[in-house]
Amino acid sequence: MHKYGFFRTACAVPKLKLADCQYNLRQMISLAEKAWDQGVEVLLFPELGITGYTCGDLFFQRELQKNAVKALDSLCQWSDGKKMLLVVGLPLAINGSLYNCSALLNDGKILGIVPKTYIPNHQEFYEKRWFASAKSLNQTEIPIGSQAVPIGTDLLFKHVHREEFVVAVEICEDLWVPISPGSFHALAGATVILNPSASNEVVGKSDYRRELIRSQSGRCNAAYLYASAGFGESTSDLVFGGNAMICERGILLKELPKFNLGNELLICDIDVESLNHDRQMQHGFGDSVDLLNNRFYRTITFETSGTNDFDREVNPQPFVPADPNRRSERCEEIFNIQTIGLATRLAHIGNAPMVVGISGGLDSTMALLVCVSVCDRFGIPREKIHAVTMPGFGTTDRTYDNAVALIKGLGASFHEISIVAACTAHFKDIGHPIDLHNVTYENSQARERTQILMDLSNKLGGIVIGTGDLSELALGWATYNGDHMSMYSVNASVPKTLIRYLVEWVADHSPEADIRKILYDVLATPVSPELLPPDADGKIAQKTEETVGPYELHDFFMYQMVRHGFSPEKVYFLACKAFDGVYHKAVIFKWLKNFYHRFFGQQFKRNCLPDGPKVGSVSFSPRGDWRMPSDAHATQWLKSLEKMEPIG
Known part of the structure; x- marks a missing residue:
């Protein structure tokens, strides 16, 4: 499908147990194996998926931190020989601060770490109690096991054979601010934006969230993958519905229903060629480059195996809405x-x-x-x-x-x-x-x-x-x-x-x-x-x-x-x-x-x-x-x- 500009992507919503990294690892590997068998090239897991999002003060426990990194290493070993980009979330302690991070794995390597920029601390959220913002990070590389891994919000992941397939990550709250990191990523060349999230359900929120994701994909002229935490998170005060969505250029391609019981995959082929075409036609990207304000990005390459089958509905009457x-x-x-x-x-x-x-x-x-x-x-x-x-x-x-x-x-x-x-x-x-x-x-x-x-x-x-x-x-x-x-x-x-x-x-x-x-x-x-x-x-x-x-x-x-x-x-x-x-x-x-x-x-x-x-x-x-x-x-x-x- 690469010759036609199609890439198979997926959002995974695993069933989890809070603070049980090994159990969560097994669920992730189970879903990743299914995704691999179905030719998925990019697989997105929810925010802090290795530990769970609602661990509270347990995030400060060294035992949890160490086991999260061990689970990451095990998942990295599992990926050896598999040309699939995996995005998983975990807490990482760096220079005396704790960061809410997403790690990107490919073929047995940790390609990069992206920390969360905007830390919510309002209403039901109080993440600043545990996590520092990426803005406070003063390192561009950290050691994980035997690897020196790039870290930062300035990372773009480019496909080694199709240069228009460029992936970037923003995490949950990053999307909800006036100008999100994903907007800058798109201006820098990202055509696919991934959002590992943990967004709870309250009345009316899902409609707003859907429109936010859809409009972000439209404004950025990008594909947007969103995977949110679900079954297994603490329900002491909140309920997490395990919502997942894949949008493209303002169009919702597929959505996983809320309140599922976990271990779900949402798979869809995205059309990167069409995104690239629209960016060529619309000069807003070039004219907005000054918004980057001397932001410089590092590019890391990855490779995927691809697939020969096609998992996307094609409307025979594109001018006529089916609904x-x-x-x-x-x-x-x-x-x-x-x-x-x-x-x-x-x-x-x-x-x-x-x-x-x-x-x-x-x-x-x-x-x-x-x-x-x-x-x-x-x-x-x-x-x-x-x-x-x-x-x-x-x-x-x-x-x-x-x-x-x-x-x-x-x-x-x-x-x-x-x-x-x-x-x-x-x-x-x-x-x-x-x-x-x-x-x-x-x-x-x-x-x-x-x-x-x-x-x-x-x-x-x-x-x-x-x-x-x-x-x-x-x-x-x-x-x-x-x-x-x-x-x-x-x-x-x-x-x-x-x-x-x-x-x-x-x-x-x-x-x-x-x-x-x-x-x-x-x-x-x-x-x-x-x-x-x-x-x-x-x-x-x-x-x-x-x-x-x-x-x-x-x-x-x-x-x-x-x-x-x-x-x-x-x-x-x-x-x-x-x-x-x-x-x-x-x-x-x-x-x-x-x-x-x-x-x-x-x-x-x-x-x-x-x-x-x-x-x-x-x-x-x-x-x-x-x-x-x-x-x-x-x-x-x-x-x-x-x-x-x-x-x-």
Whole structure:
């Protein structure tokens, strides 16, 4: 998985016995063996896991201190020959002070010791009774057994083969301060931050803690592993729930439920390559380097064995939240962005009439619904929406009837202007046989429709509302200076897979049964430009996805390439995981090649797009998110794919 930038990480929550270092060592080794068998490369244990966190004044007992170090040495010996990074907590006495430390072990060596910086001493916490802050440490190295071990908060642990995989540690309370050590670690290059913790449970705390960890991973553009003490800690005054989380770039990947009985592993593959990509794009890291204030870091290398299997869910619809509640919230937010975007433009030009072409398909339906939303939100009569149906050679009864019923049902001004006579005359003018159904035949119809909308808009003093979506722009599936052009494009950064859920969301929330019925039928209609004549039964003969490929695949390809900058090999690998059992690998491979051909070849259309609101993380506005020369070549991307042979 290293070649794709994936590394297997895990949080371990062992069952423990307070002050029984040998018992705790056995539990740790048991979990570490399971982790090793499953290919884990970084394994994080809770804070002070060798002794337990709630030992109180027993921390001052020399017997406990000595046995903690012995247990550490035993764990280090166990790790000999195992290329896995282990992070374990213990108290260490140094120069007359006691420190709450995390030790990092790898292949039989103690690579480094990181002491806790911020020592909580408020409410239920009184750690300063026992532990000194790392700020008081005046050594950079300490002897442990026969080793001279680096110690400090200035340690970064870098993978020997993948330099972007850099690990750093902050301990429990370190995360809860205004500017945490982890923030400095990230600025210094750490892409993975580990937090061994002992955080007790009180009402409402877990929600705040989750958001704190999630937001820290987002701010630092890092993966964040959090493992908290659990079953076996003293419950005299507090309860520790054994919570564990793995976050990445603000997203909670996995979480171990609280109040487990211990000896639990939370395993997840993190994508360091995607983190590195985002850091390259966001210059906040470089611009914030002065915050390091002459902090200098020491780098220690480590090695891991890695794994060939893959333990991470890949969402086949990355633009669409899987959770229904989040999806509904997302749809509402996007619909509001589209509404406010169009309303602002209308207010700027004097609330001009809206002119929109309605085909009975998804995209034009979505655009019409946005226009209606603008009218209702801002007290504009719906009659100021001039909705135009323009039947042509390929129009079917189903889409025509839906278009007419929707326009009239929503109370927009209805216009029907056939393009058949105009296109027939145009074919005669340019000497094109009307029965030759080639690209000229198709594009002439699209341009005729656009001409009608533009000229009607001029007549009415209005503005043409574009209907095309993000997926069509990625593929160039639009007629240049036809449906490619408008005066404001409300769907320009909404992908096809999400448009469907948006229309469904509006339908579900519509109080009008007749409108709901029409919208549900639009959702059930095959995607088509309807530029070729219907079949013998009068049904749609030209189905877009049979020509360019399934939109759910292309939206997936687009997201992985544009949002994350992934290589063709990695996009293909992830697509095979996401669509396992849905599409044959050879089918995915075929449409991925088609995607790269079209994406590179159609940039000239994206370079002259009309205005439209950005709604998500991917946008092709030439004024904002995506700047690419029209004459860029896809050669290297296609060559990378040619090296791969789909198997199975």
